[in-house]
Amino acid sequence: MTGRARPLPETPAALDVxxxxxxxxxEFAPAGVVAVGLSGGADSLALTAAAVAEAEVVDALIVxxxxQPGSDRVAAEAAEAALGLGCRAARVLTVEVGGAGGLEAAARRARYAALDTARDGLPVLLGHTLDDQAETVLLGLARGSGARSIQGMAPFADPWGRPLLGVRRAATRTLCADLGLRPHEDPHNSAPEFTRVRLRMEVLPLLEDVLGGGVAPALARTAEQLRADNAVLDELAEKLLSAATDGESLSIETLATAPIALRRRALRAWLSAGGAKALTDKHLRAVDALVIDWRGQGGVALGGGKPGTRLVAAREHGRLTLALGR
Incomplete structure (x- = not known):
C-alpha cells in the first residue's frame, strides 16, 4: 500500500541526491512512475528517499x-524502510544464485533477472554512484578492449536507470544519517576476494594519494566523454555497415577503405547480429585481418552457433561471410 512521503531535510547531502x-x-522518466532496486545499503536507501520526494510513484524491489544467514530479515527490513519512506509498494524477490562465472557475476545475473521480471514495465533505478563509476572504468581499463570498455555505466540503459552517477558515495551515507536510517552493511562489500572490493579499498585510495586527489571524479568524467564519443562513432559505423551490406555478407572493398575505428565497430555489430557470442579483441582483430591483411588464411571460429557446430567468419570472392561450420 502507498506510504506518505517522508520529508527530506535541507542538508547539502539531501539537496545533492x-x-x-x-x-x-x-530527462528519462517525465511521467514520474519508477521502481527502485533497494538492497538496504546506503546508496539505494538514499536513492529511494530522493525518488519518493521527486517522483509521482515509487515501487521498491528488494532482491x-x-x-547469508539472516538475508531474509535484511530484505524484510529494507521493505519496511521503503514503505516508511513513502513507497507505494515494496516487494521482496528471493533468488537462487548459481555458481557459473563466479559468485559475484552469478549474483548479478540473478539480481537483474529478478528485477526485470518484477518491474512491471517500469524503469528500475539503481544506486550506482560516482565512486562505482570510477571502479567500473578501472575494471574496463584492465580488460583492454578499447573505448567501449572504459565508457562506464550509462545514466539510462533501458530499463536500468542510474541517477546517482554524479553523486559521491559519501553523500548517500550522509543522507541516511540525516534521515536517521541505518543502512545494511553487506559483508561482501568488504571481502577482499572480490576484485571490485580491492579496487575500492586499495587501488583507488592509492591512486588518490599518488596523484594528489580527484581521481574518482576524473575517471567518471572520462567515462562520460567516451560515451558521447562512442555514440557518434556507433552512428557512423552503422552507416558504414549499411553501405557494406550485400545480402547476408559484407563487401570487402567497402570495409577496407573505411577508417579502422569505424570498420571494427561495424564488424562487431555485424558479428553480434549474426549470433556471435563473447566477442573478444582477439576475435575482432582476426576478422579484421580477413579484410585488410588477407593472405589466404582460413576462417575465424567464433563463439555462438549450435551444438556440434561453430560460427565461422570467412572471406569468399571479395565478401565477408558468416556461417555455421564444423
Missing part, C-alpha cells in the same frame, strides 16, 4: 540473494 534524481527523472 535529490537534485540528481530530479534531473534524471526530467534476497539468500547467500
Amino acid at each position: 535529490r537534485r540528481a534524481v530530479r534531473n534524471w527523472l526530467s 534476497d540473494h539468500d547467500l
